[in-house]
Amino acid sequence: MSIQAMPRDYSLTGVTERAVPLDDFGIESRMDGVWWKPTLPRQEMRAFMERTDGPALVHFGLWFVLLAASAAWAVFAWGTWWAIPAFLVYGTIYSSSDARWHECGHGTPFRTQWLNELFYHISSFLTWREAYMWRWSHSRHHTDTYFVGLDPEIQVQRPADLLKIVMDFLYLRSGPPEVWRVVRNAFGRPGPDVRHFMPEAERNKMYWSSRVYVAIIVGFAIWSIAIWSFLPMMFVLLPRFYGGWLHQLLGLTQHAGLGEDTYDHRENTRTVFVNPVYRYLYMNMNYHIEHHSMPMVPYHALGQFHEAVKDQMPPAYPNLWAVYKEMIPALIKQATENENYQIMRPIPKKKDRSAGTASVAAASVDSEWIEVCSVDELNENDVLRVDHGGRIFAVCRLEGEAYHATDGLCTHEYADLTDGIVFDGVIECPLHNGRFDIVSGDAVRSPACGSLQTHPVEVRGDSIFLRVRA
Ligand code: FES
Structure with missing residues (x-):
């Protein structure tokens, strides 16, 4: 049955298949x-x-x-x-x-x-x-x-x-x-x-x-x-x-x-x-x-x-x-007359000017460490998404030369944290503004509650390295 043919049930505890289960x-x-x-x-x-x-x-x-x-x-x-x-x-x-x-x-x-x-x-x-x-x-x-x-x-x-x-x-x-x-x-x-x-x-x-x-x-x-x-x-x-x-x-x-x-x-x-x-x-x-x-x-x-x-x-x-x-x-x-009626707005055709997230797909240099990027590529108070082995990492640079890394997905509803911002030692989630301490991974603002796993980062020469295995 299509969604439109069903009676609308706006309650979160309704009986239609759109309702959210008590779970x-x-x-x-x-x-x-x-x-x-x-x-x-x-x-x-x-x-x-x-x-x-x-x-x-x-x-x-x-x-x-x-x-x-x-x-x-x-x-x-x-x-x-x-x-x-x-x-x-x-x-x-x-x-x-x-x-x-x-x-x-x-x-x-x-x-x-x-x-x-x-x-x-x-x-x-x-x-x-x-x-x-x-x-x-x-x-x-x-x-x-x-x-x-x-x-x-x-x-x-x-x-x-x-x-x-x-x-x-x-x-x-x-x-x-x-x-x-x-x-x-x-x-x-x-x-x-x-x-x-x-x-x-x-x-x-x-x-x-x-x-x-x-x-x-x-x-x-x-x-x-x-x-x-x-x-x-x-x-x-x-x-x-x-x-x-x-x-x-x-x-x-x-x-x-x-x-x-x-x-x-x-x-x-x-x-x-x-x-x-x-x-x-x-x-x-x-x-x-x-x-x-x-x-x-x-x-x-x-x-x-x-x-x-x-x-x-x-x-x-x-x-x-x-x-x-x-x-x-x-x-x-x-x-x-028609509860399905809705106002249609004109949507402009897609203009993709630039990706909003800086990201790299990093290759391993050994079984534990991967080279992420050069230090020049990561500004202070910024974050870089790193994809490796099916996982997403957030590599952050705080004030000065302080580099840290956490898991890249929010523990609340799994939004990509690298679309968020870094300031005052925290990273803020783009979806609901939950925040995490970048050094400890602790959730410091709800609705984020669970901590992020943190990962070691090292600077070797001009390059940033991330340890991907605990
Ligand atoms: S998904 Fe990050 S705070 Fe909700």
Whole structure:
């Protein structure tokens, strides 16, 4: 039976053959799809992936100032008609915490990891996405973007539920289940879907973080009752509802009405130009094809990255109106006539400008060691893929003359680590931004959990040698 002829079952625990079995190993060991990637010379690509703290410190500093200023306005305006615009502004800024949750979840805005983690946890609470669970959910979204029964984050499922789409401008359909989910997790009772994408070892953290979320809300509720005023409750959680309109307006442009079950983000994802205010609040996620195809590019570089690869992409939509005038009829059609209908984007013909990964297929010099390349061929903070004897190795050069090697495939979902970047002694996976210490091979950022095997490297004369047998 063809996929299209079957009823769609978007749940990860469904009964159709698209559903994922209750078998974590079966899921995490599956890498049967190869996503399309834009091609650029490796050094150019590396420059876009470069990490720095400066832009994000300014960005987040301004964001907290705006949030605090709008909160102060709302307090002063409480009891007057000015409270309506004041809370609208506060709620809109507050709800844009979702974009901050997303970016920090990828670990890309800051070079310093603890800053990413700090702002990730603050933003997760504000946007009410429990931090640990949603990190795993979003990893799955990047592995299986818009694959029915595999992706837990398909925002508009077919046939399109138009009422839900409209209600979610105030987060009224998706919000209450999310609140309930955190309460459930706080009692240590996750839903069955969570068990599909989250390892057992991570769940305790999820339970405790859910308890903190619930405790904060209960604290605000007690405060409201004590002073006999609804005002404190207007500042946490509720803004995600009454101020959620912009999040929905921009979020719908990401994938709605486009393809499903394709390994090409140009067919299931959109890029649209929006005004600078929206771009700031949305942290450049309007460049969504670029983000999905290269999640290692930080938000502040996405505009320039778009310019570099736009000839490999469908044309970007010039504004939100251009998206909505195409998307609304498509969703109505999916809802009323033909759920298989989808918008087809023009895909440019392949222009292969240069391989994104430096690689060599090395020959043995004896039964243990292979010559990889000359030292000039491997720059500082860079990685070289070495294929030998059916295995893939990542040979890295850190600052100075420090050469190290690890296995070349990520222990999470077996992405090619040599497509990733090297900085501060770690190599970052291109698929879900997991990180490994290059010297020890230890996994230092989830979703990567298992360590990499390391391999001895030597410099002899001008050449780098790798030991391929333990
Ligand atoms: S494949 Fe998921 S972090 Fe590497």
